[in-house]
Amino acid sequence: MRDLLARQVADHLETARAVEALLPSVEDVGRQLCQAFESGNRAYTFGNGGSAADAQHLVAELIGRYRRERRPLPAVALTVDPSVVTCIGNDYTFDEVFARQVTALAGPGDVVVGFTTSGRSVNVVKGLEAARTAGATTVLFAAGDGGEAVQYADLALLATSMTTARTQEMHLFLLHLVSEWVDAWAAGEVDEDGNYLAADVS
Numbered sequence: 048m049r050d051l052l053a054r055q056v057a058d059h060l061e062t063a064r065a066v067e068a069l070l071p072s073v074e075d076v077g078r079q080l081c082q083a084f085e086s087g088n089r090a091y092t093f094g095n096g097g098s099a100a101d102a103q104h105l106v107a108e109l110i111g112r113y114r115r116e117r118r119p120l121p122a123v124a125l126t127v128d129p130s131v132v133t134c135i136g137n138d139y140t141f142d143e144v145f146a147r148q149v150t151a152l153a154g155p156g157d158v159v160v161g162f163t164t165s166g167r168s169v170n171v172v173k174g175l176e177a178a179r180t181a182g183a184t185t186v187l188f189a190a191g192d193g194g195e196a197v198q199y200a201d202l203a204l205l206a207t208s209m210t211t212a213r214t215q216e217m218h219l220f221l222l223h224l225v226s227e228w229v230d231a232w233a234a235g236e237v238d239e240d241g242n243y244l245a246a247d248v249s
Contacts, residue, residue, distance in 0.1 A: 077228025094162030145174030155182035166194020
């Protein structure tokens, strides 16, 4: 059993090391969110299962805070209203559960973030497609080549491992890196070019 666990650790570390190559994309996502908030727009997030938890986690970091005292930022997780989710699932299909909400709520200037470990979750794909139709900027957290969802993503953060657990671990890490960027901006610690000005970057 210990050997099995050790292989899990090694797999995690290998996947985490690959995140460094994604830092330019992390910065792009951070900038896009900051531009949306600066303009009075919102972020909308969604996913299924553990990815729903990640979508809600990102919203919590934005509305609450990550590491700094700063103003709350407008964000909504489209997974948290059981009446809306079950209404759409019952009256239409579960495939439409995010797309219909996005169509109702999102517009130009907003950022819509979909989480899917496989890139093939139909409701996430449709949600991102609806966001693009609405004129919102789309962000995808996925893995590998991004699957079908990547065709509707303006920006993508793709973990290198196709193992669900490793992908979810990297999504959490990546959403924390994005939160660091946005948090610093909201606290006035980066300039208009995104140059980090704080002394403590640990």
